[in-house]
Amino acid sequence: MRxxxxxxxxxxxxxxxxICGLALFICFYAGxxxxxKDQLIDWTTPRASVHQLIRVEDSPKLIERVLATQPDARxxxxxRFHDRDHAWLTWPTHGRTQRATATxxxxxxxxxxxxxxxxxxxxxxxxxMTAGVPGGxxxxxGVMGVVSLLYGLALVSGVIVLxxxxxKDLFVLRxxxxxxxMWLDAHNVVxxxxxxxxxxxxxxxxxxxxxxxxYSAQDKLIYDGKLQPMLVAQNPFFGKAPAKPEQDATKLLxxxxxxxxxxxQAPGFEPEELTWRRAGQPGATVFVRGEAPDYLxxxxxxxxxxxxxxxxxxxxxxxxxxxxxxxxAATSAIYALHFGSYGGAPIQWGYFLLGLAGAFLFYSxxxxxxxxxxxxxxxxxxxxxxxxxASFLASLTVGVALxxxxxxxxxxxxxxxxxxHVADMHQWHASIYYTVFLACIAWAFVRGAPRAAxxxxxxxxxxxxxxxxxxxxxxxxPSTNWWAGGSDGSxxxxxxxxxxxxxxxxxxxxxxxxxxxxxxxxxxxxRSRQKSVVNDISNVRGLP
Amino acid sequence: MSDTIRDVTKKPKVEGHWIGKTxxxxxxxxxxxxxSSGLLVRHAPSAGIDAAKAETAMLFVPLVWxxxxxxxxxxxxxxxxxxxxxxxxxxxxxxxxxxx
Numbered sequence: 001m002r003x004x005x006x007x008x009x010x011x012x013x014x015x016x017x018x019i020c021g022l023a024l025f026i027c028f029y030a031g032x033x034x035x036x037k038d039q040l041i042d043w044t045t046p047r048a049s050v051h052q053l054i055r056v057e058d059s060p061k062l063i064e065r066v067l068a069t070q071p072d073a074r075x076x077x078x079x080r081f082h083d084r085d086h087a088w089l090t091w092p093t094h095g096r097t098q099r100a101t102a103t104x105x106x107x108x109x110x111x112x113x114x115x116x117x118x119x120x121x122x123x124x125x126x127x128x129m130t131a132g133v134p135g136g137x138x139x140x141x142g143v144m145g146v147v148s149l150l151y152g153l154a155l156v157s158g159v160i161v162l163x164x165x166x167x168k169d170l171f172v173l174r175x176x177x178x179x180x181x182m183w184l185d186a187h188n189v190v191x192x193x194x195x196x197x198x199x200x201x202x203x204x205x206x207x208x209x210x211x212x213x214x215y216s217a218q219d220k221l222i223y224d225g226k227l228q229p230m231l232v233a234q235n236p237f238f239g240k241a242p243a244k245p246e247q248d249a250t251k252l253l254x255x256x257x258x259x260x261x262x263x264x265q266a267p268g269f270e271p272e273e274l275t276w277r278r279a280g281q282p283g284a285t286v287f288v289r290g291e292a293p294d295y296l297x298x299x300x301x302x303x304x305x306x307x308x309x310x311x312x313x314x315x316x317x318x319x320x321x322x323x324x325x326x327x328x329a330a331t332s333a334i335y336a337l338h339f340g341s342y343g344g345a346p347i348q349w350g351y352f353l354l355g356l357a358g359a360f361l362f363y364s365x366x367x368x369x370x371x372x373x374x375x376x377x378x379x380x381x382x383x384x385x386x387x388x389x390a391s392f393l394a395s396l397t398v399g400v401a402l403x404x405x406x407x408x409x410x411x412x413x414x415x416x417x418x419x420x421h422v423a424d425m426h427q428w429h430a431s432i433y434y435t436v437f438l439a440c441i442a443w444a445f446v447r448g449a450p451r452a453a454x455x456x457x458x459x460x461x462x463x464x465x466x467x468x469x470x471x472x473x474x475x476x477x478p479s480t481n482w483w484a485g486g487s488d489g490s491x492x493x494x495x496x497x498x499x500x501x502x503x504x505x506x507x508x509x510x511x512x513x514x515x516x517x518x519x520x521x522x523x524x525x526x527r528s529r530q531k532s533v534v535n536d537i538s539n540v541r542g543l544p
Numbered sequence: 545m546s547d548t549i550r551d552v553t554k555k556p557k558v559e560g561h562w563i564g565k566t567x568x569x570x571x572x573x574x575x576x577x578x579x580s581s582g583l584l585v586r587h588a589p590s591a592g593i594d595a596a597k598a599e600t601a602m603l604f605v606p607l608v609w610x611x612x613x614x615x616x617x618x619x620x621x622x623x624x625x626x627x628x629x630x631x632x633x634x635x636x637x638x639x640x641x642x643x644x
Contacts, residue, residue: 157617222585331600
């Protein structure tokens with residue numbers, strides 16, 4: 001390989017990486033957590049909701065009563081299955097900040113509970129899609145689309161740069177004196193081994209983020225302006241059922257009958273939720289969402305039905321033969337490969353670990369950028385001032401990465417602390433995340449990267465440990481209203497958070513040792529914690 | 545003296561030319577990708593055009609776009625990148641129009 005080419009691609013890799021790295025860190029960390037969104041919802045839902053379960057067989061009467069008396073439910077009403085025979089009948093009210101749940105009380109009267117549910121799992125999911133870029137969802141997605149284009153370029157250029165030494169470097173992790181070498185080896189091995197995962201993410205997100213622009217360009221060139229009406233009419237989520245003047249729109253088919261039709265249409269698919277839109281009006285639909293771990297199904301598979309006749313309006317994204325054609329299957333595969341909505345638990349865990357490894361990739365990339373620009377101390381007692389750009393990126397990297405970690409952890413734990421005390425949980429979750437995130441960045445700049453890294457890692461230990469500790473407190477002292485457990489999923493969240501806190505504790509110790517004993521000419525050296533100047537770093541492990 | 549001879553015989557170096565190559569990669573890459581997705585829509589075996597096919601064609605664009613963007617830096621200069629990738633854009637657009 002020609003060295004001039006390698007040099008050009010090295011520069012491409014360096015700069016695309018530095019521009020995208022921190023946004024991608026947030027997306028990958030939040031995305032890894034989003035793999036267990038259902039378990040997080042279990043963790044953030046008070047246990048009382050188990051008493052609000054109804055039998056699916058009894059649901060038609062309840063649905064009829066709810067639709068007759070509750071105007072909000074006519075817009076949007078969902079039946080969420082707990083298991084095959086039990087479900088919750090719920091709908092959003094008061095501008096979606098509250099959720100109403102209907103049951104029949106002992107006297108057979110309609111009883112409605114209204115709660116302020118935490119949507120923190122969805123908040124983390126949106127964070128994973130937009131990196132928390134301000135300006136709304138569409139702006140955030142657009143920004144991530146552009147970032148992903150550069151990220152794709154970073155992947156290709158990174159592979160090109162590594163190619164000449166790929167065989168020599170791939171399975172070597174040189175732990176030892178040369179810490180930059182060790183971090184580069186780790187960066188390379190994670191990057192190459194998870195390359196297929198990263199290519200899927202980079203390419204799919206360009207489409208997800210920029211689809212409006214791509215569609216409108218394609219519309220002009222390929223479809224002669226007919227694309228938008230077709231996409232609206234055939235929208236697999238929001239399409240309308242064909243109007244049938246002869247049928248009575250208020251006579252809804254029973255959920256069990258709908259489920260039977262769905263199961264007959266897609267045997268490998270297990271429905272999890274039915275959602276009626278504009279129930280009782282002409283053109284109303286019922287949306288079925290569920291799981292099909294044996295298929296590369298989009299979001300686990302879904303379909304749109306006519307709630308009166310039970311005919312399918314759109315079943316292209318149900319898994320199995322006789323549903324989608326090859327085009328629907330191709331689209332489904334791209335979505336499934338991005339979201340890991342196939343293969344069940346092993347794939348979920350795989351994506352979780354690959355997501356965290358991705359976050360490490362971007363973090364280590366920034367460290368290598370800093371280390372490549374390092375001026376080394378050549379003589380004893382000569383003081384070396386590192387470039388301001390290196391100190392700046394060190395502070396920014398520490399602030400953003402640990403700000404994201406701390407912000408997510410505290411926003412999650414607030415779901416229990418604030419439950420029942422505040423009206424608009426969504427607003428609180430967002431405010432907590434952004435406050436913590438920005439405060440961590442400010443802290444990193446005020447204190448400098450080495451000190452802030454140690455202090456913010458200690459924060460991360462405490463914030464992450466707060467999740468299981470809050471559950472334990474709720475279990476020991478039920479009066480705190482910080483419920484514990486309730487399901488395997490919520491217990492698993494506690495266990496994983498405890499393990500995460502242990503990992504951060506290890507990083508905290510290693511970093512503290514590093515900043516006090518490292519070389520004095522490193523941006524990671526903290527003079528105030530200095531125990532001894534060790535410029536022979538053979539006995540120092542950890543950060544470079 | 546020997547240095548001069550070596551310089552003459554040496555292959556011309558690939559230079560940075562960041563603005564030229566980046567704009568060529570992004571713009572021409574998008575055009576090539578767009579025209580390729582048009583060829584996919586028109587010529588892939590399938591009865592008609594529906595939303596799922598259109599979505600696949602949309603998701604196909606990033607693949608080609610990123611690919612072309614990545615090769616833009618192989619050229620010796622920004623001008624060469626623009627000439628070659630511009631020609632590739634015109635060629636794929638022409639192919640798409642011919643096949644209409």
